[in-house]
Amino acid sequence: MQVGALHIADDELVERFVRASGPGGQNVNKVATAVELRFDVAGSPSLPEAVRARLLARRDRRMTAEGVLVLSAQRFRTQERNREDARVRLAAFIEGGLQAPRPRVATKPSRASKERRLGEKRGRASIKQGRSGRGWD
Numbered sequence: 001m002q003v004g005a006l007h008i009a010d011d012e013l014v015e016r017f018v019r020a021s022g023p024g025g026q027n028v029n030k031v032a033t034a035v036e037l038r039f040d041v042a043g044s045p046s047l048p049e050a051v052r053a054r055l056l057a058r059r060d061r062r063m064t065a066e067g068v069l070v071l072s073a074q075r076f077r078t079q080e081r082n083r084e085d086a087r088v089r090l091a092a093f094i095e096g097g098l099q100a101p102r103p104r105v106a107t108k109p110s111r112a113s114k115e116r117r118l119g120e121k122r123g124r125a126s127i128k129q130g131r132s133g134r135g136w137d
Contacts, residue, residue, distance in 0.1 A: 003091045006098070008046045013090075014038040015083065020074040034074035037086040042067025047094075055097040069093065 001008045020034035041047065041055050041063070056067055063069050071093075073086035109117075 035082040037071040039069045
């Protein structure tokens with residue numbers, strides 16, 4: 001499987017076929033069309049260390065405590081289309097970890113923005129002061 005510049009061997013992917021839930025008539029009770037794809041992010045030799053760290057740092061409910069990504073695909077009626085769908089979703093997940101996030105550059109607020117903020121603050125204070133019950137004789 002090719003993801004960007006990375007190549008992930010098929011023996012690293014574990015696929016299990018299970019019965020899909022939801023509507024489908026008799027077919028849903030007889031045929032195991034849903035795919036459960038497992039990919040060991042923590043132990044994969046194909047992933048560079050930086051990409052592995054970024055993927056493991058994500059807070060994703062599909063990731064187990066051991067660092068195994070579990071994708072379940074059951075959108076389609078055929079096993080082959082569900083396999084393809086799971087692999088596409090795995091590729092999208094890995095591509096998300098390929099680009100390192102740009103570091104944030106600390107900036108200071110401009111003088112004009114500080115003045116605007118303080119002016120709005122003064123205006124809000126005067127509005128609230130005007131609401132007090134003084135002068136209602």
